[in-house]
Amino acid sequence: MIEASQKQNFSIGLVIWHYSGALKGLLKVWRNFLVFTLHYFPVKELLKTLFAHWRRSADSYGKGLDIGRWSRAFLGNMISRGVGAVARIFIIIIGLVAEVLVFFFGLAIILIWICLPVFVVIGLFSGIGLLFGL
DSSP: OHHHHHHHHHHHHHHHHHHTHHHHHHHHHHHHHHHHHHHHSOHHHHHHTTTSOGGGOOOOOOSSOOHHHHHHHHHHHHHHHHHHHHHHHHHHHHHHHHHHHHHHHHHHHHHHHHHHHHHHHHHHHHHHHHHHTO
8 A cells, every 4th residue: 555655656746847847957958058059159249240340351541642552451341341241141140040940949849848748648558559459
């Protein structure tokens, strides 16, 4: 009689842990992945510096009025800013796609975790039914 009550307490404890402690831990892990993805692809900072020079490669305009030097520096600086913008936009797109993928993958894991005990019970009954030919 004592063994039956211990098994029942274990089962109840397992269900309580599954839907409280483990689910809280899983939500924390999901949140950490979302935060990590935002830190790995710093979208906010990249948007702030979208048109900054690529790798800080800016040409100096020099002193005096030399139209040729000024136009070369201007054109070089615009190309550097364009390359920087293209590279940053590419990284921003990759970062946003990664964040969306992490969000939906985590949501799927959470939903599977919530339904997992039901899947186990259905699997056990299906297995027993197949075993006895029901």
